[in-house]
Amino acid sequence: MTTLPGQLNPTPRLLLGPGPSDAHPRVLSVMSTPLLGHLDPQFLEIMTETQTMLREVYQTKNQLTFPVSATGMAGMETCFVNLIEPGDPVVVCSIGYFGTRMIDVAGRTGAKLTVKEKPWGQVFDLNELRDILKETRPKVLGLVHAETSTGALQDISQVGKLCHEFGTLLITDCVTTLGCTPVKLDEWEVDAAFSCSQKGLSCPPGMSPISFSPRAVDALKSRKTKVQSWYLDLTSIQSYWSGDRAYHHTAPITMVYALREGLRLVLEEGLEARYARHLRNHAALRAGLEALGLEYIAAESCRLPQVNAVKIPAGVDDVAGRKHLLNEFGIEIGGGLGDFKGKAWRIGIMGYNSRSICVLSVLAALEHVLRGAGVKVTPGSGVAAAELAYSA
Amino acid sequence: MTTLPGQLNPTPRLLLGPGPSDAHPRVLSVMSTPLLGHLDPQFLEIMTETQTMLREVYQTKNQLTFPVSATGMAGMETCFVNLIEPGDPVVVCSIGYFGTRMIDVAGRTGAKLTVKEKPWGQVFDLNELRDILKETRPKVLGLVHAETSTGALQDISQVGKLCHEFGTLLITDCVTTLGCTPVKLDEWEVDAAFSCSQKGLSCPPGMSPISFSPRAVDALKSRKTKVQSWYLDLTSIQSYWSGDRAYHHTAPITMVYALREGLRLVLEEGLEARYARHLRNHAALRAGLEALGLEYIAAESCRLPQVNAVKIPAGVDDVAGRKHLLNEFGIEIGGGLGDFKGKAWRIGIMGYNSRSICVLSVLAALEHVLRGAGVKVTPGSGVAAAELAYSA
Numbered sequence: 183m184t185t186l187p188g189q190l191n192p193t194p195r196l197l198l199g200p201g202p203s204d205a206h207p208r209v210l211s212v213m214s215t216p217l218l219g220h221l222d223p224q225f226l227e228i229m230t231e232t233q234t235m236l237r238e239v240y241q242t243k244n245q246l247t248f249p250v251s252a253t254g255m256a257g258m259e260t261c262f263v264n265l266i267e268p269g270d271p272v273v274v275c276s277i278g279y280f281g282t283r284m285i286d287v288a289g290r291t292g293a294k295l296t297v298k299e300k301p302w303g304q305v306f307d308l309n310e311l312r313d314i315l316k317e318t319r320p321k322v323l324g325l326v327h328a329e330t331s332t333g334a335l336q337d338i339s340q341v342g343k344l345c346h347e348f349g350t351l352l353i354t355d356c357v358t359t360l361g362c363t364p365v366k367l368d369e370w371e372v373d374a375a376f377s378c379s380q381k382g383l384s385c386p387p388g389m390s391p392i393s394f395s396p397r398a399v400d401a402l403k404s405r406k407t408k409v410q411s412w413y414l415d416l417t418s419i420q421s422y423w424s425g426d427r428a429y430h431h432t433a434p435i436t437m438v439y440a441l442r443e444g445l446r447l448v449l450e451e452g453l454e455a456r457y458a459r460h461l462r463n464h465a466a467l468r469a470g471l472e473a474l475g476l477e478y479i480a481a482e483s484c485r486l487p488q489v490n491a492v493k494i495p496a497g498v499d500d501v502a503g504r505k506h507l508l509n510e511f512g513i514e515i516g517g518g519l520g521d522f523k524g525k526a527w528r529i530g531i532m533g534y535n536s537r538s539i540c541v542l543s544v545l546a547a548l549e550h551v552l553r554g555a556g557v558k559v560t561p562g563s564g565v566a567a568a569e570l571a572y573s574a
Numbered sequence: 575m576t577t578l579p580g581q582l583n584p585t586p587r588l589l590l591g592p593g594p595s596d597a598h599p600r601v602l603s604v605m606s607t608p609l610l611g612h613l614d615p616q617f618l619e620i621m622t623e624t625q626t627m628l629r630e631v632y633q634t635k636n637q638l639t640f641p642v643s644a645t646g647m648a649g650m651e652t653c654f655v656n657l658i659e660p661g662d663p664v665v666v667c668s669i670g671y672f673g674t675r676m677i678d679v680a681g682r683t684g685a686k687l688t689v690k691e692k693p694w695g696q697v698f699d700l701n702e703l704r705d706i707l708k709e710t711r712p713k714v715l716g717l718v719h720a721e722t723s724t725g726a727l728q729d730i731s732q733v734g735k736l737c738h739e740f741g742t743l744l745i746t747d748c749v750t751t752l753g754c755t756p757v758k759l760d761e762w763e764v765d766a767a768f769s770c771s772q773k774g775l776s777c778p779p780g781m782s783p784i785s786f787s788p789r790a791v792d793a794l795k796s797r798k799t800k801v802q803s804w805y806l807d808l809t810s811i812q813s814y815w816s817g818d819r820a821y822h823h824t825a826p827i828t829m830v831y832a833l834r835e836g837l838r839l840v841l842e843e844g845l846e847a848r849y850a851r852h853l854r855n856h857a858a859l860r861a862g863l864e865a866l867g868l869e870y871i872a873a874e875s876c877r878l879p880q881v882n883a884v885k886i887p888a889g890v891d892d893v894a895g896r897k898h899l900l901n902e903f904g905i906e907i908g909g910g911l912g913d914f915k916g917k918a919w920r921i922g923i924m925g926y927n928s929r930s931i932c933v934l935s936v937l938a939a940l941e942h943v944l945r946g947a948g949v950k951v952t953p954g955s956g957v958a959a960a961e962l963a964y965s966a
Contacts, residue, residue, distance in 0.1 A: 187834070190620070190835060195608070201824060202824060204609055205609055211606060213602075231579040252643055253825075255805050289800075386829075387612070387826050411651065431645050433645075436605060436832075437778075440828075449578055450578060
């Protein structure tokens with residue numbers, strides 16, 4: 183190697199895409215804390231504290247609740263590989279890109295997989311789900327709570343109960359909801375949930391908090407085959423996180439520090455206050471985006487507050503627009519995935535970044551970008567509409 | 575929740591077990607850097623820099639070289655699940671606890687698995703390996719380079735060539751060697767290697783640097799079945815790390831920052847200087863440990879410099895001794911695993927912690943602990959022997 187790369191010194195960004203969102207400064211700060219060993223009594227205590235807070239945020243008493251040592255997608259895989267054995271009937275009801283991922287993940291477990299899909303931007307209603315369960319009688323139903331590719335929120339509040347009428351376990355993707363909008367695992371009778379660290383919890387990406395209900399744990403215990411993944415095998419990891427603290431793999435100490443701080447921030451604020459904050463900032467952002475002439479993809483009845491997916495106006499180039507935002511204003515928003523590639527922008531105001539200054543900044547910058555691309559926009563209209571919404 | 579846990583404020587430790595070792599202060603410092611998006615051009619550049627440095631440290635030109643977004647054990651699983659399809663003949667030659675893990679991981683891939691084992695503390699010689707390959711003609715041979723459970727270094731410098739005589743791919747566990755002792759993937763013709771971030775690279779745990787040779791990439795490309803793990807599927811991850819930077823999963827940004835800084839530190843020092851430093855500190859530690867009457871498990875011919883596994887003297891309680899070290903001196907060392915549970919102590923001087931002050935501290939503290947447990951030790955003898963070794 184001729185010359186080494188220089189000191190890390192990135193130009194600061196404001197991360198308003200579908201994730202990662204900016205980590206809270208207090209989270210960044212704890213990440214410089216020197217390491218502890220993964221079996222140090224002090225670290226075991228930190229693990230317990232983290233789990234206790236995580237249960238609170240997931241609104242569950244589930245004993246088997248802890249962060250998987252990898253990013254959100256590993257959490258998805260953890261849920262499927264632990265609950266499914268080859269030949270098990272599984273249904274994935276997909277409403278977008280991350281539903282498609284569930285199909286791919288579930289398909290690798292040897293499951294007898296049935297796929298049900300809705301046009302992107304829509305969600306399933308309870309009657310449709312009932313019919314699907316009746317028809318397929320699956321061991322597991324997989325459903326994405328917040329489909330960040332479309333900005334749609336799938337109501338899952340009644341789905342767990344429904345599943346249990348059919349002896350089905352419900353796996354839900356809470357990657358984009360946890361810490362932003364209500365996730366009530368016990369009340370909703372969700373059997374296995376996974377999330378991430380870099381959205382509603384305001385940490386860097388790198389951990390996937392999961393939670394398994396007693397029903398799911400029973401299914402895990404009655405497996406006849408080994409879990410196909412060693413790294414994600416809850417039958418052994420749980421003895422590190424839930425049992426006798428026996429060594430499984432070396433936990434990512436610093437990421438656990440971060441998650442602990444992120445969870446402290448959530449609970450200091452309080453769940454209800456946090457949800458209300460996300461709704462308030464969403465209302466302002468939405469007013470501003472609509473004033474700029476941007477149209478939402480998901481219907482109002484199932485719209486996510488934390489990820490705002492809008493159609494890119496005719497004549498505006500996706501990549502050029504986002505580059506403009508990034509290079510001139512340091513603001514990152516997301517492009518479209520899959521069917522929506524080149525057609526959608528996704529604006530995330532999650533966790534720490536669900537703040538009025540983020541809303542106003544992105545509206546002001548977007549207005550500039552749209553005008554630059556030849557769209558007619560009344561100067562200041564986005565910000566003005568947001569201001570009005572805030573004062574309403 | 576009645577009261578929230580307080581601010582993170584752990585009592586400092588000196589981590590001299592088999593890992594994690596202390597992260598370098600410069601690594602801890604970069605971890606407070608605000609996030610970038612995982613597709614930000616700045617982050618893509620950071621990824622490229624990290625990969626370039628990683629190739630240098632692995633001494634390889636392998637294109638497919640990058641850190642898996644999880645801890646070292648996920649790297650092991652990545653190597654096996656990507657190279658093995660159901661029915662493939664695989665041999666694991668085990669010399670200790672992590673060999674046993676390879677057996678478990680390989681066994682979950684549907685491989686036709688043959689296990690060869692040596693008594694813990696010993697290693698395989700080339701003739702033995704040749705006989706095994708002749709007998710079994712496997713697609714893959716799995717071998718641990720440094721068996722941290724016994725402190726034994728398995729010479730792998732000629733094993734790749736040997737494997738290739740039989741059309742076999744060599745997977746090696748370099749978790750404890752990378753950044754401490756030579757790892758020369760190209761010269762040694764290793765086909766797939768994995769490591770960790772928390773030992774020789776002086777980062778927190780959370781990433782597993784892997785590297786696949788062109789031969790291994792060919793095997794990957796000619797798979798007939800999907801890789802059983804979605805999260806670890808190199809056929810898709812490589813398009814994020816090696817190809818068109820297409821989104822696979824959200825990279826653990828902060829851990830990549832850390833790894834980049836850890837690799838910069840390795841290359842600033844220089845590989846040869848770094849290996850020499852590890853040998854020098856090992857020689858001193860060894861002189862000290864032997865002066866204290868502690869006996870190594872592994873024969874001198876195959877002894878690891880960075881993890882020193884010694885027998886616990888008769889009459890000394892494992893757990894009580896380590897507790898004493900931890901609580902009185904803030905020093906963590908490791909206990910024994912598997913066969914050596916309660917019988918061995920493992921002292922790691924790796925990466926940033928391969929320093930004379932660490933060597934002298936642990937010797938002084940161990941002397942105190944041994945004397946406290948009733949072992950007859952001449953006061954100062956461990957430190958004196960180490961000092962003598964340093965001045966030799």
